[in-house]
Amino acid sequence: MTGFGEAERDTDFGQVRVEIKTVNHRFFNASLRTPSGFDRFEAEIQRCLKVHLSRGHVTYTLSIGRKGVSGDAPMPELDLDRARRYGEMLEALRRELGLKDPVRVSDITLFGDVFVVPDRLNMTLDIGAELIGELTQAAVAALVALRDTEGARLQVDLEERLDAIGAALSRIESRAPERLVAERDRLRAAVQELAGTESFDEDRLAREIAYLAEKWDINEEIVRFRSHVALFRETLAIDPPEPVGKRLAFVIQEMQREANTIGSKANDTEIGQAAVSLKEEIERLREQLENVE
Numbered sequence: 512m513t514g515f516g517e518a519e520r521d522t523d524f525g526q527v528r529v530e531i532k533t534v535n536h537r538f539f540n541a542s543l544r545t546p547s548g549f550d551r552f553e554a555e556i557q558r559c560l561k562v563h564l565s566r567g568h569v570t571y572t573l574s575i576g577r578k579g580v581s582g583d584a585p586m587p588e589l590d591l592d593r594a595r596r597y598g599e600m601l602e603a604l605r606r607e608l609g610l611k612d613p614v615r616v617s618d619i620t621l622f623g624d625v626f627v628v629p630d631r632l633n634m635t636l637d638i639g640a641e642l643i644g645e646l647t648q649a650a651v652a653a654l655v656a657l658r659d660t661e662g663a664r665l666q667v668d669l670e671e672r673l674d675a676i677g678a679a680l681s682r683i684e685s686r687a688p689e690r691l692v693a694e695r696d697r698l699r700a701a702v703q704e705l706a707g708t709e710s711f712d713e714d715r716l717a718r719e720i721a722y723l724a725e726k727w728d729i730n731e732e733i734v735r736f737r738s739h740v741a742l743f744r745e746t747l748a749i750d751p752p753e754p755v756g757k758r759l760a761f762v763i764q765e766m767q768r769e770a771n772t773i774g775s776k777a778n779d780t781e782i783g784q785a786a787v788s789l790k791e792e793i794e795r796l797r798e799q800l801e802n803v804e
Contacts (some may be wrong), residue, residue: 513802514661516654518646526576527638529646531560531654535801536568545573552643559644563651565754566804573643587626594625658804665802666747672796673740676766679788680740682781683773684733690779729773729782736769736789756803763800766793 513535519528541560543553552573560569601614619625743762746755770793774786 514654514658516650516652516657518649518653520642520646522638522642524575524638527642527646528572528574528576529643529650530570530572530574531647531650532570533564533567533654533658536566539564539566539569541569541571543571543573546575549573549638549643552640555640555644556647559647560651563655564804566756571647575638590625590627593622594619597622597625661802662804665799669747669796669799670744672792672799673743675792676740676789677737679785679792680733680736682785683729686779686781686785687729687733690782729776732769732772732776736766736773739766739769754804756800759800759803760797763793763797766796 514531514533516531517529519526521527539561541557543556545553545556556571556573560571597619598614601618604610605612605614739762743759743766746759746762749755767790770786770789773789774783777783777786
């Protein structure tokens with residue numbers, strides 16, 4: 512299910528901000544973006560996310576806003592020992608390769624870590640795991656609240672799809688006996704036309720109708736289908752709510768199986784059309800279920 516949550520707090524170093532975004536995905540898949548030096552917190556962040564989010568592609572972003580303007584910002588410092596070591600290594604490389612050009616300062620400054628910002632070195636100490644955990648919890652809570660609101664609207668749509676399925680099943684259930692009567696009358700008329708007489712074996716006709724009744728019987732499929740619909744509704748109504756997406760996906764598979772069987776046994780235009788309606792509503796359920804955790 513899609514969602515967004517954020518939380519931030521001002522610290523002595525600057526503003527610490529956490530953003531969490533989720534989009535549909537069959538499984539839990541987290542992508543963490545943290546500043547350099549904060550990767551040691553990622554295992555705990557991922558554990559916290561898994562507690563509240565069981566499915567979906569999760570994008571987690573931790574950002575640190577530097578506090579103050581240029582006058583307050585700490586000045587970078589030169590790591591002279593590191594720069595000297597780089598110079599010695601470059602000079603040794605120049606002699607080894609027999610290069611004539613001397614080592615320049617610009618060659619050494621290509622190594623970005625010769626300039627350091629003191630605050631950056633101590634930032635991960637100033638911003639500890641407790642603060643990051645609190646902000647992560649707050650952002651997750653905001654995301655879950657948003658998803659709950661979306662979920663309430665989604666449940667209304669799912670209920671409407673189930674009502675449409677129930678209406679199609681009722682049409683099939685009422686039409687099923689009528690098609691046998693229609694087929695009996697059609698067979699009687701066909702036999703009379705071929706025999707050229709109104710006298711024929713009624714027992715034989717009754718046996719044929721009985722055979723068709725057994726072959727075309729869809730009562731079991733309708734009963735099972737209604738059972739699946741009832742289970743779907745019960746699962747949606749679980750209180751307190753819990754992740755049910757995978758369970759509902761299995762129920763939809765069973766609905767699809769019954770709809771296919773009803774369609775194959777239809778032998779009737781009206782029942783065939785109702786079976787198509789069933790499959791259309793099942794597909795709509797399946798699409799919406801991608802948003803259900």
